Amino acid sequence: MAQVVRPGRKFWTDGWDGYPAARKRLLEAAIQRDGANPLVVGGDIHAYAVADLKLDFDDSQAPVIATEICGTSISSQGPDLKATDEWMKANPHIKFFNGTSRGYVTVTLNKEEAKIALRAIETEKRPDAGISTIASFVVERGKPGARRIASL
Secondary structure, three states: OOOOOOOOOOOOOOOHHHOHHHHHHHHHHHOOOOOOOOEEEEOOOOOEEEEEEOOOOOOOOOOOOEEEEEOOOOOOOOOOEOOOHHHHHOOOOEEEEEEOOEEEEEEEEOOOEEEEEEEEEOOOOOOOOOEEEEEEEEEEOOEEEEEEEOOO
């Protein structure tokens, strides 16, 4: 759901960036409930991503209203996307991006927080491959936005 500025590329309609009005309506509806702290979980991009969501991504002062977590594929190779310094600088709301690892995401929920672990396998080519946590985040109740923490 997070807007993604792609330096050198003007249009991208294979995702929410092609539908900004619909994204805004959905996010507005999601935050209507008192105390809402939405967590959006996706995974159709074959990459890990953790992002803060805003109603207006073009306004650097716009408040964070939700958090997005994207998991990668576990068995299929994805595009060899690398988050360059330029790309991440153009997208300050994206807290983490990894397009080269395969794996899955765990989300542990309780009344106070959501703990997120991005788990990566050594290789998708062997069924006995090892696995490790490459990043962990927490989203606290009443505080939209992901905060990176030490591994879970």
